[in-house]
Amino acid sequence: AQSVTQLGSHVSVSEGALVLLRCNYSSSVPPYLFWYVQYPNQGLQLLLKYTSAATLVKGINGFEAEFKKSETSFHLTKPSAHMSDAAEYFCAVRRNTGNQFYFGTGTSLTVIP
């Protein structure tokens, strides 16, 4: 079965510091991978997606993620954290067939001024 694991349920960084949120997937074939962000009291907003076109994917708000097949990882990064980045981040995988997303447990990002 497809799944994703997000290491670290809570991550704190200083404003201006590098953001690194980890996601590893389990799949027998390269899946489709997504990062979503959830701001307080809001729904899930798509940050970026990997669909095999390029291993380094750029998303909104300065975020990017790199697909590494050898490590079965799709970590989310941002060079310089901003206060507005404080939110819950979810990694999700989707099979080549079927409709459902499989979400990770989420990582709560806190940005310290």
Added chain:
Amino acid sequence: EPEVTQTPSHQVTQMGQEVILRCVPISNHLYFYWYRQILGQKVEFLVSFYNNEISEKSEIFDDQFSVERPDGSNFTLKIRSTKLEDSAMYFCASSEHSRADQPQHFGDGTRLSIL
């Protein structure tokens, strides 16, 4: 930018009562979904719906649950006899296509509290 809207934002219901959660998907989208997130747990798939039929459902989506598209804009999730463990945030999502590389667009959710 078009968005998925859900009502109400918060629903409080007595155990055993029926509840209907409402969603208005993005207008040109054809595929609709419900997910739930129990507090502190991961977002879980419930059901997908296309062409007025359920196309896929999870083990969570038992006989207590049903979905309907009663008109051209609304997409509803009904829980027939609510249980305490149904307390969760319920997210509606929609997508234009069912292709696996297509993202699903989510609403802000309905927080369901069962007393």
